[in-house]
Each structure stands twice: as C-alpha cells, then as structure tokens.
Amino acid sequence: MNKIFLYNTLGREKQEFVPINEGNVGMYCCGPTVYNYAHIGNLRSYFFEDILKRVLIYNGYDVTHIVNITDVGHLVSDDDEGEDKMEKGSKREGKTVRELADFYEKAFIKDITDLNILSPTKWCKATDNIKEQIGLVECLEKKGFTYKTSDGVYFDTSKFPDYGKLALLDIEGLEEGRRISFSNEKKNKTDFALWKFSPEGQKRQMEWDSPWGTGFPGWHVECSAMSMKFLGNTFDIHCGGVDHIPIHHTNEIAQAEACTGKQFVRYWLHGEFLIEEKGKMSKSKEEFLRLPVMIEKGYSPMDYRYFLLMTHYRKKIKFTFENLDAARNGLNNLKDKISEVRKLSEDKIVQSEKTTEYKSKFTECINDDLNVSEGLALLWEVLKSDNITPGEKLFLINDFDRVLGLRLNEVPAAIAGEIPQEIFELIEKRRQAKQLRDFALADRIRDDIKVKGYEVLDKKGGEVEIKKI
DSSP: OOOOEEEETTTTEEEEOOOSBTTEEEEEEOOOBTTSOOOHHHHHHHHHHHHHHHHHHHTTOEEEEEEEEBOSOOBSSSSSOSOBHHHHHHHHHTOOHHHHHHHHHHHHHHHHHHTTOOOOSEEEEGGGGHHHHHHHHHHHHHTTOEEEOSSEEEEOGGGOTTTTTTTTOOTTTOOTTTSSOOOTTOSSTTOEEEEEEOOTTOOOSSOBOOTTOSEEEOHHHHHHHHHHHHHOSSEEEEEEEGGGIIIIIHHHHHHHHHHHSSOOEEEEEEEOOEEETTEEOBTTTTBOOOHHHHHHTTOOHHHHHHHHHTSOTTSOEEOOHHHHHHHHHHHHHHHHHHHHHHHHHTTOOOOOHHHHHHHHHHHHHHTBTSOHHHHHHHHHHHHHOSSSOHHHHHHHHHHHHHHHOSOGGGOOOOOSSOOOHHHHHHHHHHHHHHHTTOHHHHHHHHHHHHHTTEEEEEOGGGOEEEEEO
16 A cells, blocks of 8 residues: 555654554544534534545545544533533523434534535444443543542543643643643642532433442543444544644543553544634634535535645634635636536546556645645646546546545536536535435426526436536
8 A cells, every 4th residue: 555644643743654454444533512503613624534534545445434423511611610511502592402412413414414524434422322431430440540529530640641742731830720620629730520420409411320420421531432442442543623632632542541551542633723814713602604604605515625625734724705715716617627528538537657647646645644735736737738638637537536525526518618607506506405305406406407598417426417408
C-alpha cells in the first residue's frame, strides 16, 4: 500500500500511518450530543473525518468506523458543574429527553447524509452502553484511581503520571478554577467526574442504579468505554475537534490507560474551527447557521462541501456568504466542465498510462495529511488539459470523486446549447427529494423542468441525462 502521513496531535508531528492490523483500520469519532441541531461548524468536523475515511478506503484499507451518539446529558460546559444539556433541552422544548434525543439524532443524520458523508460502521448510543461505562469506573476503582465525593465518583489525576500528555498541559501552572471548577471536595483541579449522583430528592429523566448510587455517567466515560468495546483496548485513530484536546480527549486517555495499562489510541487527529465575523460558531448563544437554512437560501449541500474542500482541515476557515457564493460559482464551473467531458466522451471511460500518472499525483496529495485542496486543484488541471482524452478525464473525475465526495457522477452530459443554471439547480432539488423518498415532489420538479423545455432521464448509478425538448 501507498504510504499515508497524518498529523498526530500526540507528538505534534506528521507521522507515517501504520495500522495495528495490516489492511484494517479501527477509527472512533466523537459524535453529537443530541440536545439541539448541528450547526455548520459542527458539520466541518464530520466532513474532515469523512475525508480521512475516504482516503483510507481509497488506499485499500477496510475501515471499522464507530461514532457515538451522546443521548444522556453531560453538563453545560466541559467541567463537572452546571445544568445537564439534555435536561435543559427537554425543558426548552417540552419534550421528554428520549423524544428530544430521537428528534435531533434524526436531524443530524439527515444533515450528514445531505453532505454525502459516509455512514459509520456503527452508531453507538450512550444509553445502550451504561453497563460498559459502569464497568470502566469499577475497573478504575479497583486499581485505586477513584475517590468519592458528595456529588459523585471522581478520577484522581495525580495518580496518572502521563495526564495531560495529549494537550501538553502544564498541570502546576493551571490557575485554580480556570479549567475545571474546583470544589473543596476535589483533590486536584484537573480531576473529573466518572459517575454523577442524581440530586437528592430529585428524579432525573435519565438515571441508573450503580454500585455507588443512582445517577448517570460522566461525559468522558462513554467514549472510552464504547470505543474499547467495539475497537479493542488499543486502536488506530481517534478524531474530533480541536476543542476536545485539553479536556475531553485528555480525560479519555487517562481513564482508558489507567484501566487497561495499554496505549489507548495510536493516532489522534483534530479538525480546526469554522469561524464567523464574530468568532467561533457556538450553540450556547442559540445563534447558529444550520445546513437546512443554507439550503432554504438556495445553496446546495455540495456548495458547502466544495467550500470546505478548499481549506486544509488543520486550518481555521472563515465562513461568509460571500465565500460560500465563491464556492458555489467554483462548483458550478466545475460541473460545466464535467458536463462537456461527458458529452465528448459519450460516457466511455478510458484507463491509460496517463490516468495512472495522474492517479499517482492525486494519491500523493491526499496521502500528505489529507491535502484534498491540492487534490481538487489537480482535478481542475485534468479538466483543463489538452493532453488527456475525454474518456481519460472521465475516469479521473470518477476516481478522484471517491475522495472528494461531490457527487460528480451525477453531473449530466452537456447538450447542444448551454443548459441554464436553474435547470441544474432543479435537478439537484429533485435528487434531494428522491433521496428523502418524497417522490411526489420529485415528480413535480421533473414536470417543472419539462415546462422549461428540458426532459430528465434517470440512468443507472444515480446519473441523469438531460434532453432539450
């Protein structure tokens, strides 16, 4: 297999990726807390993880991809104080916590489907794995890493010498109360809850019996417990946003390695923030942009995907509608080029020494820490080249899109005369309607296209052909 180099947060350097088991990759990605909609900044993390997965598959690996659904509340911030996010959402919307979780889980999955993000091998819900989480806390208790306070069971970070190695934390230099609220009962300011007790005299919607009392697991416990359940005590890759480095992922490592005595994860990958004019997009202010709102404004999910492809996952990306407009224009120009290639090639795909050469260049780009922006630039080079036949271009378009994920195989062939952009937009809306199994809407859109003088013919593999009537 070709060499892949990934930037490992654990060590702060690019490293050659070598899986534990040849040809197979175990990958865990932190999923959503389903108390509200995902915003477009959240979706950037899942996009970057999708690119990683696609690159691994492109290189011939079988990927076991696990994503958690946090459907039992963790607290409003990363510390161990404050209101439970799920309970807060329940009060806000007048739903039970279970109803809330189910509603936002479905909304999240629709968003990532619209963005053409590949589904994981398994979604695992925190509420389905309480036994495993209790088991992890019992393991830590048995090995002497825990202590009990009036509000829960805590991990004693002073007993784990490597605590903070992922985030390069200066434990002694941390100001009291700056990172985790420091109660009188905590032994160390970096200690964190493994199990929280239900408030006395108060019935929570989600609580369980445990050896320590009725309550619920600390947020960090679920990811360690479930990732080890499905991938083993040591696995290849763990992903998330950069905001997970100093607390959540640091705590995951501590509790997993303290229990097993083994390295938890070999490669840690983290995606940077999407930022707006006013800074990082956040749910806490209840002001955030969602993908469906973007679609209502006339943008395609693939416009946003193209926008994300233009910046490396380890760099911040600034969102403005002007930047999104530029991405939409870029994608529309790309589709126009591909449409012409399909017409000239008559959909005949040709492999040759030239396609092998370009495929090798593309692999070199994406295997250099997921440099898909360079891969996208290479696709443009292919389309503009006079030294490659249309059939060879068509092969490379389809091949590169296995990683880019722009649904380029659905771009129809050009016909005599230019197809108006509004027809392409109607075709995209029809595709989305069919994906949602709203066939009545899809038929209405087909009729609208016909009224405008064009006929849509569905072909195998999701492709469409447009004929002028």
